Each structure stands twice: as C-alpha cells, then as structure tokens.
Amino acid sequence: MKRITIRDVAREANVSVTLVSFVMNAKRDSDGNLICPVNADTAKRVLEVASRLGYKRNFAAASLRSGRSNTIAVIPNDISNKFFAGISRCIEDKAKSLGYNVLFASSDEDPSRLEAALDAVTSHNVDGIIVAPCAGGDEVITRLLDYKIPVVLLDRDIDTLNGVGKVLLDDWEAGYLATSELLEKGYKKVEMISYSLGISSFSERESGYIGAMTDRSLKGKAKIHHTSYAKAVTEVEKIILGCLDRGVEALFLPTYSLSAQVLTVLKKHKLSTPKDLALVCFDESDVYSLYDTTITHIVQPLKVLGETSVEMLVSMIEGKAPEKILLSPELIRGGSSESK
Amino acid sequence: MKRITIRDVAREANVSVTLVSFVMNAKRDSDGNLICPVNADTAKRVLEVASRLGYKRNFAAASLRSGRSNTIAVIPNDISNKFFAGISRCIEDKAKSLGYNVLFASSDEDPSRLEAALDAVTSHNVDGIIVAPCAGGDEVITRLLDYKIPVVLLDRDIDTLNGVGKVLLDDWEAGYLATSELLEKGYKKVEMISYSLGISSFSERESGYIGAMTDRSLKGKAKIHHTSYAKAVTEVEKIILGCLDRGVEALFLPTYSLSAQVLTVLKKHKLSTPKDLALVCFDESDVYSLYDTTITHIVQPLKVLGETSVEMLVSMIEGKAPEKILLSPELIRGGSSESK
C-alpha cells in the first residue's frame, strides 16, 4: 500500500497542500476547535479526508524542513537499571502529553559511549536532551551547547557545566537524613560503603553522611569504604566482615545495588539486622519490605524527577532559561534501623 | 554554530556531494577498508575533512530521501516493568551493533495506546517494529502489515497473526516445568494464580500447568485463580487464605508481580514456605535469593530473547521471511519447593 502524502489529501479534498499543512498542524483550543487560519468547513473536510485516506505525517520531511523534530532524547546510564527504568516511564508519559516523542540511548558510565549516543540522537535533530551524565561526560555535553541544543542534567550534577537545566535529588540531604536516622537510634559507629564513580550523587551523599557525623561530634569515627560496580560482588563481603571485626554497628548504603549486595552477605553469614548490623539503604525495591526484617531506606521522588525534567526541557526548547531544581528525599522507616 | 552539511564537506574537500555521500555511507570490510567506488586517497581526505568540520549526517534528510531510517521501534507493554527493562537494554545493544537506533514507546496493555504508539513510530519511518502486543492488539498490528513494515512479536503471541516474526518463551513448557517440579517433590494439591489479560504467555503457562497435572492424573485437582493487575493487591490475599483453608499445598505463579504479592501475603500472615505453602515463582528478582527461604523460580533467557528479536527483525528488513522461535525456560531451584 502506497503511503499517503499531504498531496494526496490536498487533491482529494480539493484544496492546496498549504491548507492541509495548516490543518494538520493546528492545535485545538479548550473547546476542541482548531486554531488556524482556515475556514472551519474546509478544515473539517480536510480532516475527514485525511482520516479516510489514513494520512500520516512524514516526520522526516517535516523535521528536515522545519528544523524541529518534536522528539527529545533521554540518555541514562543504563535503561535496565531499576531507577532509570521507572523514571523513563514517567518521562515518556510526560513527554507524550506535551506532544513529544522520546528516543532512548544508554551511556553505560562510559564517556565515549555517551558521545556515540549523543551523536546518534543529535543526528536525529532532537529538540532537546535529558541526560544522566557519567564521569568525564562534561566535555561531550559542553559540545552540545555549541549547537544550542537544550540539555537537562537529571539525577547527577556536573558543577562546571553552566547553561544547562538541572533536576536533582538533594543528595546531601539524603545522606544526612539516612545517617541521622541511625545516629538518633543510638548507633555511634556508623560507616558507609560507596561507589567511586566520580559523579555528584555519590559524593554529595557522602558529604551528607560526613555532615551528620560531624554534627554529632563523631567525625573521627566516620569512615567511607569505596568500591566499584565491577568489584562490589567480592569486595562488599570483605568490607562487611571487616566492619564487624572492628565493632561497626551500622551502615549507610547510598544506592540499591550496594544495598542488595550487603543483604546478600548478611544472609550468607546468617547475620541479622539490626542486631548484628543496622542499615539504611537506598531507592525502592520489593526486597526492602520482603526481607526478614523490613529495611529502612531513602526513596527518591521518581515521578517528580521525571516529569520536572521534561517540563524544564520543554520550557527551555520554548526559549526559557534553564534552572536548577533540588528535590527532597524521603525516609521510609523499617526494622533495620531500630534501636538495639 | 551552524550545522555542517554534506555540501560544506564537499566544498572543503574539493569533491562533489555525491562522493561525500558515498564515503559517509561506506561500510568497512573486515580489514577496516572502506568498500565503496571511491579512490582510497580521496575517501581518506573526505573522511578527514568531515571529522575536522564535525560533520554529522542529517537523519531527517537521509530518511526522507531514502525511505529508510536505520531506526527500529520497540513497543513493550511498560518499559518500567522489570522484564522489559532488562530486555530493552539487550535490544538496544544488539540494535546498535547492527547499526540501528531504537525508539521506545509503551502500550500499557491498551490497544488504543498501542495504536497511538504505532502511529507515532511509523510517522518516524522506522524500518521495523518489535512489539509485545496487548490483548486486542491484533487489528492495529495487522494494519502495519499493509504498509509492509516488518514486525516481530516479542514475548506474546497472537495466533491469528501471520507474516510477522515471533520470538517467544516456550510458555507451555514453562508452566509444565514449574508444575512438575512441585509434583515431583510430592505436592499433590497444586494450584495456580494467573492474570486474565487475554495474552498468550499466560494462557500457555496455564495450559502447561494443566498438562503437568493431567500427566499425573491430577487434572481433577487442578484449579486456576484469575485476577487482574488492578485487583491483585486485594484479591491475592483472599485467594491465598482460601487456598490454605482448602488444604492447598503449593502454588505456581506465572509472573513476577504475582509472585511478589504472594510473598507479601505470606510474610504478613507469618506463613512460611514451603511448610505452609510451597511455591514456584517466575522471572528474576533479588527477592528470590534474599527471601527468608530462597524461592524456586522459572527464568526466561532475556538476553537471547532480546537479541534474537533484533536479529530476526533486521533479517526481515533485509528481505528474509519471518520465523517463529520458541526459547526454553530454565528452572532455578530454591527452598520454596523442597519436599515437606
């Protein structure tokens, strides 16, 4: 079946292609009336013909001519990651409601893959980009700004980057909140395991941890263990056993994957929380409610993060200036942080 | 910064736009040499100029002219769903390695949203579509075939649909395998909770369950409880309590979300598995290894499913005929199905 073009519609409706274009691009006002400089009857006829013929706009042609694409790109670290999968869905829904399509690409914590992803989406003339940058991504993102493509940084900040929108969790607050919970419940030897990824979310959560320890004059006892995605599986176990030897009472874990690893180790060694080790974990998971003891954790406002980032990007596409928005974390109390 | 076009490159390299186009589209052979009808030195110069100027192909123009887009669409039910998030990543990677970009859109188990998503992606001239159809989606998918757009059905079959590729889990086998595990461990009163979504994966898993019961002459004892996404939260609890009253010994749960609900109910009522109720669950989750008793579950070969669907789609784009591929499920044994 040959594809129907704007010409076919124009011929069939006895009008010019211009009129068809006007009608197809007309927005509707609150009463559902088309707002365009076309006679209402003509417009109605065009609409009827278009739908009868099964006309579909050819985006490539429209985009080529207009320079716009009504498409935004979302580049998380890894779309299969629990956090981003949830957020992606919110972004998709919000974007759709504002009339935008969404192109996804993962960057895999690798600046060169990020660059490839960025190249791919800019080739598609996307109108704007939401990106969760990886360490070392500042340079390639800066290059985008030369092309005047609006960019919103999601979840992770890059301090040196200006002229981009930022929608972030207040990570410092999250670290402070998590740590304070443990301290207030009477734990003093509270340590933290973190990833050495060089991205703001982790360093801020670490600072929040230090801040809370300092406020209780426990700065001397503060200790942050660093590991990496790749090595976590083997290193977390060593870290935990070491902590227990040294009489550590509680741990703050700033992300889901670390939390899951720690729980795995506890289970393996038949250790229980909070008795052997109190915990405050991060992000949402069924695991937290189904674990033997329910787990205290910090949740991020996924939906708000996703929707706000789209709103900001779209307003930037429409010419408004970028902003920086910090959203508040929430603490969900479970048994893992109860007093000894 | 003005965007560099093929003309700028041609002028700077003192060649025609045709040559630049040839070079930019040339594939490389195994030695890394360009395969195109252009003098090697000229090609090298063009490449050098293009990279120096920062040339990026304008996809809209290329797509408009060629009718192709080097983009495939993936339309799962819900991108944030654990199963699809994982598979999406595999699809993305595989597609990228074959030179395709990926456009995602969720259908939300709603035929009209599926249609909207399909419209959106076809407007983008996608070369092919991978879709996990929802109930009632056959009609809108059939319409795609009129446009000769290659389609691969992933995860869910629609029997009446021909001329499309199919990459599915052998769901009957999965149901049979799960049920047999319980029966072989000595459980006789084995029931199942399933979703009434009207899609093949569930009905096949149900048939497999019935098959296994029948083979052990327990067909009379077979019972399948149906619920829906929306009502599961309240209904699962009633179903479980009812089962225990009636002396049911074991349950087969054909998907993750049901499994999680059941575990929640068990925990709430301080029931333990397999003592009070043996279980075989579905899909992968940290929950299965971290639950008090480890959970026996059926896993799907996510990576193979994703990669195979892309391979099949691309081969269909290249003109090959569609196939139907069934992949085997795997049983991971845990404590929840151990003998009483």
Added chain:
DNA sequence: TTGAAAGCGTTACCAG
C-alpha cells in the same frame, strides 16, 4: 481565507 513556489540535506540516477 487560500494557493504557488522555494527550499530543507540527502540519496539515487544517469552521464561522463
């Protein structure tokens, strides 16, 4: 309120 015509940047065709 309507229509004619000029491109947008590529690729594909044809000629040399």
Added chain:
DNA sequence: CTGGTAACGCTTTCAA
C-alpha cells in the same frame, strides 16, 4: 572513479 541534478514530503514565506 567522479560529478550534476532531480526528487523525497513537508513547512514556510509571499502574494492574491
């Protein structure tokens, strides 16, 4: 091997 040129389908002036 190389180059000129006509589309592709749309949006956007501009003029009527």
